[in-house]
Amino acid sequence: MPEVTGRKPAISNASRGRNAAGPEKRRGTGRTYRGRETRRRLLDAAKEVFERDGFVHARITDVCTTAGISHGSFYTYFVTKEEIFTEVADSIELDLLAIEPAPEDTDPVERIRLANEHYLRAYGANAKIMSVIHQVSTIDADVRATRLQRQNAFAEVIERRIRRLQESGDADPLVHPAYAAQALGGMVAHFADNLFNTDNDFDLETATEQLTRIWVNALGMRYPGQGPAATRN
Amino acid sequence: MPEVTGRKPAISNASRGRNAAGPEKRRGTGRTYRGRETRRRLLDAAKEVFERDGFVHARITDVCTTAGISHGSFYTYFVTKEEIFTEVADSIELDLLAIEPAPEDTDPVERIRLANEHYLRAYGANAKIMSVIHQVSTIDADVRATRLQRQNAFAEVIERRIRRLQESGDADPLVHPAYAAQALGGMVAHFADNLFNTDNDFDLETATEQLTRIWVNALGMRYPGQGPAATRN
Amino acid sequence: MPEVTGRKPAISNASRGRNAAGPEKRRGTGRTYRGRETRRRLLDAAKEVFERDGFVHARITDVCTTAGISHGSFYTYFVTKEEIFTEVADSIELDLLAIEPAPEDTDPVERIRLANEHYLRAYGANAKIMSVIHQVSTIDADVRATRLQRQNAFAEVIERRIRRLQESGDADPLVHPAYAAQALGGMVAHFADNLFNTDNDFDLETATEQLTRIWVNALGMRYPGQGPAATRN
Amino acid sequence: MPEVTGRKPAISNASRGRNAAGPEKRRGTGRTYRGRETRRRLLDAAKEVFERDGFVHARITDVCTTAGISHGSFYTYFVTKEEIFTEVADSIELDLLAIEPAPEDTDPVERIRLANEHYLRAYGANAKIMSVIHQVSTIDADVRATRLQRQNAFAEVIERRIRRLQESGDADPLVHPAYAAQALGGMVAHFADNLFNTDNDFDLETATEQLTRIWVNALGMRYPGQGPAATRN
DNA sequence: AATGAATGAGTATTCATTCAT
DNA sequence: AATGAATGAATACTCATTCAT
Numbered sequence: 001m002p003e004v005t006g007r008k009p010a011i012s013n014a015s016r017g018r019n020a021a022g023p024e025k026r027r028g029t030g031r032t033y034r035g036r037e038t039r040r041r042l043l044d045a046a047k048e049v050f051e052r053d054g055f056v057h058a059r060i061t062d063v064c065t066t067a068g069i070s071h072g073s074f075y076t077y078f079v080t081k082e083e084i085f086t087e088v089a090d091s092i093e094l095d096l097l098a099i100e101p102a103p104e105d106t107d108p109v110e111r112i113r114l115a116n117e118h119y120l121r122a123y124g125a126n127a128k129i130m131s132v133i134h135q136v137s138t139i140d141a142d143v144r145a146t147r148l149q150r151q152n153a154f155a156e157v158i159e160r161r162i163r164r165l166q167e168s169g170d171a172d173p174l175v176h177p178a179y180a181a182q183a184l185g186g187m188v189a190h191f192a193d194n195l196f197n198t199d200n201d202f203d204l205e206t207a208t209e210q211l212t213r214i215w216v217n218a219l220g221m222r223y224p225g226q227g228p229a230a231t232r233n
Numbered sequence: 234m235p236e237v238t239g240r241k242p243a244i245s246n247a248s249r250g251r252n253a254a255g256p257e258k259r260r261g262t263g264r265t266y267r268g269r270e271t272r273r274r275l276l277d278a279a280k281e282v283f284e285r286d287g288f289v290h291a292r293i294t295d296v297c298t299t300a301g302i303s304h305g306s307f308y309t310y311f312v313t314k315e316e317i318f319t320e321v322a323d324s325i326e327l328d329l330l331a332i333e334p335a336p337e338d339t340d341p342v343e344r345i346r347l348a349n350e351h352y353l354r355a356y357g358a359n360a361k362i363m364s365v366i367h368q369v370s371t372i373d374a375d376v377r378a379t380r381l382q383r384q385n386a387f388a389e390v391i392e393r394r395i396r397r398l399q400e401s402g403d404a405d406p407l408v409h410p411a412y413a414a415q416a417l418g419g420m421v422a423h424f425a426d427n428l429f430n431t432d433n434d435f436d437l438e439t440a441t442e443q444l445t446r447i448w449v450n451a452l453g454m455r456y457p458g459q460g461p462a463a464t465r466n
Numbered sequence: 467m468p469e470v471t472g473r474k475p476a477i478s479n480a481s482r483g484r485n486a487a488g489p490e491k492r493r494g495t496g497r498t499y500r501g502r503e504t505r506r507r508l509l510d511a512a513k514e515v516f517e518r519d520g521f522v523h524a525r526i527t528d529v530c531t532t533a534g535i536s537h538g539s540f541y542t543y544f545v546t547k548e549e550i551f552t553e554v555a556d557s558i559e560l561d562l563l564a565i566e567p568a569p570e571d572t573d574p575v576e577r578i579r580l581a582n583e584h585y586l587r588a589y590g591a592n593a594k595i596m597s598v599i600h601q602v603s604t605i606d607a608d609v610r611a612t613r614l615q616r617q618n619a620f621a622e623v624i625e626r627r628i629r630r631l632q633e634s635g636d637a638d639p640l641v642h643p644a645y646a647a648q649a650l651g652g653m654v655a656h657f658a659d660n661l662f663n664t665d666n667d668f669d670l671e672t673a674t675e676q677l678t679r680i681w682v683n684a685l686g687m688r689y690p691g692q693g694p695a696a697t698r699n
Numbered sequence: 700m701p702e703v704t705g706r707k708p709a710i711s712n713a714s715r716g717r718n719a720a721g722p723e724k725r726r727g728t729g730r731t732y733r734g735r736e737t738r739r740r741l742l743d744a745a746k747e748v749f750e751r752d753g754f755v756h757a758r759i760t761d762v763c764t765t766a767g768i769s770h771g772s773f774y775t776y777f778v779t780k781e782e783i784f785t786e787v788a789d790s791i792e793l794d795l796l797a798i799e800p801a802p803e804d805t806d807p808v809e810r811i812r813l814a815n816e817h818y819l820r821a822y823g824a825n826a827k828i829m830s831v832i833h834q835v836s837t838i839d840a841d842v843r844a845t846r847l848q849r850q851n852a853f854a855e856v857i858e859r860r861i862r863r864l865q866e867s868g869d870a871d872p873l874v875h876p877a878y879a880a881q882a883l884g885g886m887v888a889h890f891a892d893n894l895f896n897t898d899n900d901f902d903l904e905t906a907t908e909q910l911t912r913i914w915v916n917a918l919g920m921r922y923p924g925q926g927p928a929a930t931r932n
Numbered sequence: 933a934a935t936g937a938a939t940g941a942g943t944a945t946t947c948a949t950t951c952a953t
Numbered sequence: 954a955a956t957g958a959a960t961g962a963a964t965a966c967t968c969a970t971t972c973a974t
Contacts, residue, residue: 035933056289056372060969070935075970131371138368139289148431172450179435179443183424190419198381202412210412217405218451267953268958293944303960308945500974501937522755522838526965536939541966597837604834605755614897638916645901645909652889657882664847668878676878683871684917734954759948769956774949 039077041067043091046084051128055085055136082140089133089143092126107224108170111161113212120192120208127196134193151189155181162219172220184215260310272310274300276324279317284361288318288369315373322366322376326383329355329363340457341403346445353425353441360429367426384422388414395452405453417448493543505543507533509557512550517594521551521602548606555599555609558592559616573690574636579678586658586674593662600659617655621647628685638686650681738776740766742790745783750827754784754835781839788832788842791825806923807869810860812911819891819907826895833892850888854880861918871919883914 045067049058060081064071078084102111123130137144159181165171188211195202216223263269278300282291293314297307311317329352335344356363370377392414398404421444428435449456496502511533515524526547530540544550568577589596603610625647631637654677661668682689744766748757759780763770777783801810822829836843858880864870887910894901915922 032933038933054372059967072936072971073934076933081969135368135371138364138371139287152433172446175446175450176439176443179439180447182427182433182435183420183444183447186423186427187416187420190423191416194415194419200385200415202415206409206412210409211416213405213408214413214416214451217408217453218447220450265953265957271958292942305946305961306959308947309958312945314944498936498974504937520838525963538940538967539938541968542937545966547965601834601837604830604837605753618899638912641912641916642905642909645905646913648893648899648901649886649890649910649913652893653882653886656885656889660881660885666881668881672875672878676875677882679871679874680879680882680917683874683919684913686916731954737954758946771950771957772955775954780948 035077038067038069038073041069042074042077042084043088047088047092047129050085050088050132055081055132055139082142085136086143086146088129089136089146092129092133108165109212109216109221109223112215113208116188116211116215117208119188120195120204120211123189123192124196124204127193131193131197151185155185158185165219165221170221175219180219184218187211187214260308260312271300271302271306274302275307275310275317276321280321280325280362283318283321283365288314288365288372315375318369319376319379321362322369322379325359325362326366326380329359341398342445342449342454342456345448346441349421349444349448350441352421353428353437353444356422356425357429357437360426364426364430384418388418391418398452398454403454408452413452417451420444420447493541493545504533504535504539507535508540508543508550509554513554513558513595516551516554516598521547521598521605548608551602552609552612554595555602555612558595559599559613574631575678575682575687575689578681579674582654582677582681583674585654586661586670586677589655589658590662590670593659597659597663617651621651624651631685631687636687641685646685650684653677653680734776737766737768737772740768741773741776741783742787746787746791746828749784749787749831754780754831754838781841784835785842785845787828788835788845791828791832807864808911808915808920808922811914812907815887815910815914816907818887819894819903819910822888822891823895823903826892830892830896850884854884857884864918864920869920874918879918883917886910886913 042063046058046063049063049066053059053062058081060074061071063084064074078087102114106114133143133147137147155178159177162171162175162177162180166173166175166177191202191207191211194200195204195207263272275296279291279296282295282299286292286295291314293307294304296317297304307317311320335347339347366376366380370380388411392410395404395408395410395413399406399408399410424435424440424444427433428437428440496505508529512524512529515528515532519525519528524547526540527537529550530537540550544553568580572580599609599613603613621644625643628637628641628643628646632639632641632643657668657673657677660666661670661673741762745757745762748761748765752758752761757780759773760770762783763773777786801813805813832842832846836846854877858876861870861874861876861879865872865874865876890901890906890910893899894903894906
């Protein structure tokens with residue numbers, strides 16, 4: 001994706017090195033209370049505008065108007081549209097990936113159900129901005145990288161669990177943990193998007209239950225007190 | 234990102250009115266061999282440019298240059314960037330969803346494997362443009378609608394098959410066909426994107442096999458000659 | 467004549483929708499002294515360019531160059547070429563139609579002469595832009611509407627005066643006030659255009675006198691101290 | 700009005716020297732029957748399109764489509780948009796200026812009435828295209844010149860008549876023939892445009908009568924059998 | 933820290949006219 | 954003489970970013 005536009009810092013190379021944050025690039029202005037306040041207002045406004053218009057069509061002007069600050073002040077706090085977007089996105093996805101702590105003795109199937117439920121709920125609470133993040137990830141290499149990184153981190157967690165289940169004899173050993181993790185994680189992500197960002201007849205509870213059932217079946221796990229899953233004989 | 238323009242009504246149109254516009258909007262120009270050739274060249278060029286630059290950054294100029302035609306000739310064939318994109322996208326996604334007919338007596342599991350393999354291969358052959366289609370679907374309502382429509386059509390096919398398997402006692406009756414269809418279809422789509430458009434260690438064959446296994450397990454199907462799936466007792 | 471453009475809706479607007487646009491359309495920027503200055507410079511420049519090139523051939527670029535401001539700044543103040551034109555036109559025609567108040571006891575014929583003189587002088591002072599307004603009124607429905615509205619308002623004033631003259635027995639009762647008002651008003655307007663925008667041998671003073679004489683005769687009015695008008699026997 | 704556009708023969712210098720008709724410029728193709736037929740179709744179509752869209756917005760494409768001929772064939776018959784317009788315009792105004800032959804002994808007032816009636820009717824029959832001619836005359840110097848030339852020729856006829864009336868003692872000698880001719884001719888022209896090209900409550904018959912009355916009064920003429928015009932004492 | 937005016941690169945689109953067939 | 958494809962000059966408009974106050 002070569003840089004075609006000529007404007008100053010087009011997206012791809014704007015937030016490069018994320019977290020690396022060029023020393024003179026990142027603006028803060030969090031020193032005074034008033035400054036912090038304005039910054040927060042901008043972030044809130046940005047989220048609103050991004051959700052409404054998508055990243056591509058969102059205009060900084062609108063963000064400023066929404067935040068009730070002047071046009072030029074934006075640059076006191078953020079260097080580019082990309083930067084503020086990244087910050088908005090970061091503040092969001094964190095919730096999504098927060099894996100809830102469950103009691104030690106929670107049943108494995110229940111754990112999966114809880115994780116799925118949490119994912120769906122968290123996604124639902126941020127469905128619109130999630131789809132925008134999705135959009136940006138198809139445009140901007142850095143955002144895409146971050147997204148993939150998170151996806152992989154998520155998949156790794158799942159992978160470890162699958163591996164553990166297999167080791168304890170509770171999951172089909174023929175399932176490849178890495179592949180299954182990516183596939184099942186993707187399945188839930190995909191479904192969540194479908195559930196909240198399109199018109200359809202799905203409902204959250206059934207979705208939770210069904211995704212869990214599929215997940216459990218897929219791994220060849222046993223439902224508690226039900227005998228072997230998916231066995232008909 | 235200045236491609237997002239849109240001039241004001243301009244004094245002009247004011248007095249146009251009447252039946253001026255007429256049907257002359259639809260462009261075809263497939264009357265001459267030369268015309269058809271040029272059109273084809275444009276479509277090829279467009280695909281190339283979209284793959285390289287993505288929809289947002291693709292410029293009509295580049296498409297024309299690549300096609301070796303003059304600037305203005307583009308509009309002899311297409312009205313907007315969106316239109317040519319849609320045509321490119323349509324020609325692609327069709328292949329993808331075409332599920333090749335398998336011999337009558339093909340084993341159900343094998344059928345699934347074949348379908349998955351086909352999907353992955355077809356996706357792989359068009360991976361780059363597929364991701365662009367993805368991008369556009371997050372930007373343009375029409376493209377999104379078309380995409381969803383196809384996704385649903387695809388899901389319905391899967392749903393019917395699941396239902397049939399359940400009726401013949403070959404699939405877990407507790408799985409909800411509609412939910413499962415959307416989930417499993419999404420899973421494969423998601424994985425395909427991951428497989429071809431990111432750096433990772435997955436390979437096509439294993440992916441085919443694993444996705445199939447998960448799919449089969451998820452539905453509680455039995456692998457041929459292996460006894461009940463996912464049963465370990 | 468490419469000024470008559472008008473881009474397609476462009477994918478963009480598709481997802482804008484919602485309450486995006488908002489009220490931000492109306493541009494003002496009269497907040498700062500500097501801003502007001504620039505605006506004024508733009509209006510002056512626009513008048514100059516419109517007078518020189520006519521509306522059709524006038525380019526916004528030229529207006530900006532003439533005003534000594536950058537290209538994009540135009541849009542800080544005006545949305546379209548039409549808008550700035552309308553504003554220029556409005557500021558002009560006002561003078562034209564302002565009928566100066568004459569002393570109470572002014573002779574009716576003198577009143578007419580004064581009005582004609584004022585009209586011709588005012589027209590003369592803005593002859594070039596007047597002809598451009600004329601041009602635009604043949605192109606743009608809005609400008610045409612405004613023009614007609616004014617013309618009619620003007621005609622109504624004349625009509626009322628004719629009616630009063632008839633009531634006091636000072637004008638031919640067979641003359642239809644509404645028709646005459648439109649006819650005589652149009653006569654002066656037409657003559658003014660001819661006088662200032664073409665090569666001919668007319669001069670302002672004779673024109674004033676003659677138009678007045680025709681007007682007075684037409685209404686069957688009496689010249690002061692001359693006995694009945696148009697009577698030669 | 701400097702040449703701003705870059706297209707080949709922009710209007711102003713296109714029809715230059717009218718009737719001079721550069722030897723190689725004017726295309727004819729009136730040799731075959733088919734050719735003459737096509738030419739006629741083009742002229743009809745052009746009139747229709749010009750009336751509907753005005754000169755500025757009329758597109759040659761539309762003219763061709765309307766005429767049912769191919770795009771490129773236009774240039775077999777006409778060199779430019781201006782040329783075909785001029786030809787359309789010429790064929791129209793002729794009728795308008797045709798002064799009807801009245802019986803030798805026709806009353807002078809009746810003569811004026813007949814002339815006015817003819818003018819209004821002829822204008823009415825071509826009102827729309829007349830307003831387009833008006834438009835073009837504000838854009839194109841040549842068309843403007845032609846228009847003025849005709850207007851002046853018309854005015855001269857009127858002027859001669861006024862002079863004759865004055866010589867025979869039938870018109871106010873204080874009226875300046877040249878000024879009055881321009882004024883009264885313009886009055887009728889202006890009224891005609893108003894009558895047919897705007898929404899108003901005027902009707903043709905009253906207009907004819909009133910314009911005649913004003914005209915007759917203005918010149919201080921006597922209505923037949925009514926004693927001196929506009930005399931009330 | 934805030935304001936709002938100024939900047940200017942970037943690109944889509946139209947349509948009269950030409951040209952190869 | 955007809956067709957229709959190709960050309961390309963011309964220009965309006967957007968919006969991220971900078972800058973003077």
